[in-house]
Amino acid sequence: MRDPVELRRQRILAVVESRGAVKVSALAEELAVSVVTVRRDVEELARAGRLRRGHGTARPVRDPAGPPAVPSPRAGETPGDGGAVALIVPERHSYLYETLHGARTVLEDAGIRIALHIAPQLAGAERPLAERALADGARGLLIAPRWRSAESEEQDYGWLADVGVPTVLMERRPRPGSALHALDSVCSDHWYGMHLAVEHLLSLGHRRIVLAARDDSPTARTLRAAFADIAAARPEVADWPVVLSSPDAVPGPGPSGAGQQPAGAVPEGAPLDLAALLRERGATAAVLHGDVDALMLVQRLAESGVQVPRDCSVVAYDDVVAALGSTPLTAVSPPKADIGRAAAELLLHRLSGAPGAAGPVRRTQLLPALKVRGSTQAITLATD
Incomplete structure (x- = not known):
């Protein structure tokens, strides 16, 4: 019996040769398989020189109005x-x-x-x-x-x-x-990165931790969700407010997902007075994302009389320039x-x-x- 994969690829070839350029999504619908499956089939057929790949399309090797296509590299080629x-x-x-x-x-x-x-x-x-x-x-x-x-x-x-x-x-x-x-x-694995930050602060005896993070990237959204998840699961964390690290750290005129803050969050506004927030909540530590925001917030803490790390321990997230501050910042360093x-x-x-x-x-x-x-x-x- 012929392999089902080869049967499917023969059907793809038949459709392309009879109709010309065909969208991969249309082939997937017609063959009742996923787009990913058809894309792989098309890639293999193109490598074998049996059809051509386009932007989301499969094309016959020879267009009626053009010369034959050059096949894609085969195994063993550079x-x-x-x-x-x-x-x-x-x-x-x-x-x-x-x-x-x-x-x-x-x-x-x-x-x-x-x-x-x-x-x-x-x-x-x-x-x-x-x-x-x-x-x-x-x-x-x-x-x-x-x-x-x-x-x-x-x-x-x-x-x-x-x-x-x-x-x-x-x-x-x-x-x-x-x-x-x-x-x-x-x-x-940004969840694990946030886990490292919180565990480090807990090991030093901190129980009230602020997260000041951006909200304008997939990394930022993952970190905010991870912090809420980790802090809520640790009974020794007494308080964990979440705020924006910068007034421009949002995707548009307001924070994405406003009104859906994690438990313990404080209303987000600009600019952030981190020193006042630390005093209000009795917090002794902060996780700050990203690096530039972290360095600026540490500078503002110093201007307000809050010394790092004596009065507040700080962990930055990103580690692009965290080590360059007047106080080099402990940082979570993704393997960029x-x-x-x-x-x-x-x-x-x-x-x-x-x-x-x-x-x-x-x-x-x-x-x-x-x-x-x-x-x-x-x-x-x-x-x-």
Whole structure:
């Protein structure tokens, strides 16, 4: 009996040869299988030179009005023999630039040409850049969308799921069950990073901890949810208010999800008077995200007569510039460059045509580390 996979691929070939260009999503609906399954079939057929891949489409090898297509590289060929790999990252995002540089080293070592695209700070800015890269012949995509709000994230799911070339998300983890749930991704385990921060402060005797965090990225939203989850589960945490770390740390004119704050949260406003909040709540420690906001808040604490770590222990989250403050900040350090390297290695694997290259979708998480510096210390008196 013929393998069902080969039967399905024969049906794909028959449809493409009879109709010309066909959308991958339409093939998936017609064959009653997932888009991911059809995309893999199309990739394998393209590698074998039996059809061509387009932006979310499958095309016959020979168009009626054009010459035959050049097949994609086969197993054993040099990955760099094909087109460029497109890298798309947001502008003015030092955290993700470290991720980009990690990916760059892997791709350059493999002889892959890189097409870098910087997305401006506008909703939906990544899509036209991806379309341009694909039109220019990009054969793979590494992308870290800004996704300032949950709504903007959802809006990108549809087109990203139908890109038509191997794609890996960097430092992004789509909502479970969404159209992108089955897209390759490599990201930090930010829940574990927040766990490291809270456990460190608890080990030093702190029981009232403030989280001052951003709310304008998937990382920020994950950290806020993780802090609420971890603090609520630890009975020794007496109080855990949540506030914005900066007045511009929201996706729009107001915080995303306003009115749905975790238990123990305080109303979010601008600017944040962290010293007053610490006094009001009797807090002795704070977790601050991101680094620049953390350094500025520590400066304001000093101006208000609150010394770090004597009066307040501080853990920063990001560790891009946390060590450069007048008081070097203890920080949770996500493996930024390693995220880029792992994402690039996964993409190269998908592009290689080697056995298993079209295997199961991979959702990889790397663990952050805690860098203990001079901004945290044990307390000697009970705070309750």
